[in-house]
Amino acid sequence: xxxxxxxxxxxxxxxxxxxxxxxxxxxxxxxxxxxxxxxxxxxxxxxxxxxxxxxxxxxxxxxxxxxxxxxxxxxxxxxxxxxxxxxxxxxxxxxxxxxxxxxxxxxxxxxxxxxxxxxxxxxxxxxxxxxxxxxxxxxxxxxxxxxxxxxxxxxxxxxxxxxxxxxxxxxxxxxxxxxxxxxxxxx
Amino acid sequence: xxxxxxxxxxxxxxxxxxxxxxxxxxxxxxxxxxxxxxxxxxxxxxxxxxxxxxxxxxxxxxxxxxxxxxxxxxxxxxxxxxxxxxxxxxxxxxxxxxxxxxxxxxxxxxxxxxxxxxxxxxxxxxxxxxxxxxxxxxxxxxxxxxxxxxxxxxxxxxxxxxxxxxxxxxxxxxxxxxxxxxxxxxxxxxxxxxxxxxxxxxxxxxxxxxxxxxxxxxxxxxxxxxxxxxxxxxxxxxxxxxxxxxxxxxxxxxxxxxxxxxxxxxxxxxxxxxxxxxxxxxxxxxxxxxxxxxxxxxxxxxxxxxxxxxxxxxxxxxxxxxxxxxxxxxxxxxxx
Numbered sequence: 001x002x003x004x005x006x007x008x009x010x011x012x013x014x015x016x017x018x019x020x021x022x023x024x025x026x027x028x029x030x031x032x033x034x035x036x037x038x039x040x041x042x043x044x045x046x047x048x049x050x051x052x053x054x055x056x057x058x059x060x061x062x063x064x065x066x067x068x069x070x071x072x073x074x075x076x077x078x079x080x081x082x083x084x085x086x087x088x089x090x091x092x093x094x095x096x097x098x099x100x101x102x103x104x105x106x107x108x109x110x111x112x113x114x115x116x117x118x119x120x121x122x123x124x125x126x127x128x129x130x131x132x133x134x135x136x137x138x139x140x141x142x143x144x145x146x147x148x149x150x151x152x153x154x155x156x157x158x159x160x161x162x163x164x165x166x167x168x169x170x171x172x173x174x175x176x177x178x179x180x181x182x183x184x185x186x187x
Numbered sequence: 188x189x190x191x192x193x194x195x196x197x198x199x200x201x202x203x204x205x206x207x208x209x210x211x212x213x214x215x216x217x218x219x220x221x222x223x224x225x226x227x228x229x230x231x232x233x234x235x236x237x238x239x240x241x242x243x244x245x246x247x248x249x250x251x252x253x254x255x256x257x258x259x260x261x262x263x264x265x266x267x268x269x270x271x272x273x274x275x276x277x278x279x280x281x282x283x284x285x286x287x288x289x290x291x292x293x294x295x296x297x298x299x300x301x302x303x304x305x306x307x308x309x310x311x312x313x314x315x316x317x318x319x320x321x322x323x324x325x326x327x328x329x330x331x332x333x334x335x336x337x338x339x340x341x342x343x344x345x346x347x348x349x350x351x352x353x354x355x356x357x358x359x360x361x362x363x364x365x366x367x368x369x370x371x372x373x374x375x376x377x378x379x380x381x382x383x384x385x386x387x388x389x390x391x392x393x394x395x396x397x398x399x400x401x402x403x404x405x406x407x408x409x410x411x412x413x414x415x416x417x418x419x420x421x422x423x424x425x426x427x428x429x430x431x432x433x434x435x436x437x438x439x440x441x442x443x444x445x446x447x448x449x450x451x452x453x454x455x456x457x458x459x460x461x462x463x464x465x466x467x468x469x470x471x472x473x474x475x476x477x478x479x480x481x482x483x484x485x486x487x488x489x490x491x492x493x494x495x496x497x498x499x500x501x502x503x504x505x506x507x508x509x510x511x512x513x514x515x516x517x518x519x520x521x522x523x
Contacts, residue, residue, distance in 0.1 A: 007282045029285040032397070033435050033442045034417055035389035036238055037283075038374055057386060058282075059470055060376030 002064040006039040014065040021046045021065035021118045072115045074107045095122035103127045105160035106178045127178045132187040141166030192522045221271045226260030235463040235475030240281035253279035259481035266484035273297035298494040304432045304448040307493035336404035355428040362387035397440035409434035419447035438505045446495030453485035
């Protein structure tokens, strides 16, 4: 079992806390004068996203989390699992709804996503920063309405809803920023 | 390490405040005819303190060490000379990095032959008052610490009042119990064996005692448990308990200075060095290289004296009301 000592703690280090993989987001040494030092850390649980606070006696060791990242191509969803493929080995991975999370709103197939794996199992999927998706449904914009910045809702082919300018029609292909969930332009 | 961080992260006002602080410190000691000295930063010896680690360097391929404080060398001067001396120098400690720590930092350290702990605490309070009152002459109002206040509390009073235990008698499991009673988080790795007692004291100090200190004033904590004597003399207090004549100065919860009525007995010093090295081994650390020249100086005879070291970067944080040590350093570790 690989471990890290508290003197190896730094932001981004992946460790196991409460049996879950976590990423350290803050590490502070608490040291009363010449005495025993303690490491007070904040860490984000990579499965649930929750932030934990912990204190360790310095020189204590903590189990390392075997977390990897790789680029994978999205293939399809069978309703229960989302299937991805590593393009050089053709190895396929099935990610459940918890791992896919919000990413499901933005992918329809063939997108290259970043998959985080823990002990070889998909932990989280991050979509590309920009995706191109067709408009499935939107109300027609009112002719002559030229108000700057006016928007209307549109439903995309993946089922997610975004705010779009009034001139967008059904069937248009849109470029979306997945980090903000906002319309960027027509593709 | 980010690219192109060539500029200092400290403001011009803070750089000027540092220069003024150094000038004021030198004037304070000059007025009292205390001599400024310099001692080597690079040494054949390393610290034996279980909770400090010396940074290593090499000379002609042989390992040598950067000092964690100038204490041993200054006491060698004192043993030969017997006059009060002070030094402003850099000290280096491995694995210390955070809002209050930089691996390289500036220390003011001075020694007063013939002074006991109370006399040196009083002189430190004088210096702090002078520095606070004269801090913003040049730089225009970045400090508002005009009339500093000083509280004095013994380690025993502090623990009886804020933790509910007598620190000179408590065991590790009583400390553990006190943590539970007071709803204090239990750090991972802190057990209840005898070897963990000082770890518990340190933890309870940070969690229950220091938060009770006046937020915008200075507090002296003195008469430490004998188990935390470091290089201080051990004597009996008025309740016939063994206490170390050691003190620390805090501003709010932040430690600024550590002082001792100095141990002068070479046999006891050697015994403590060996004990500290045993503790280092238990912690899985390398033993410190004991400074034999320092022991020889004690054999020759160190005058009865008290000494104190104050972290000047942290003191500058107090003067300038900054919360991160990076803000008072020209270049902190990430940009050094």
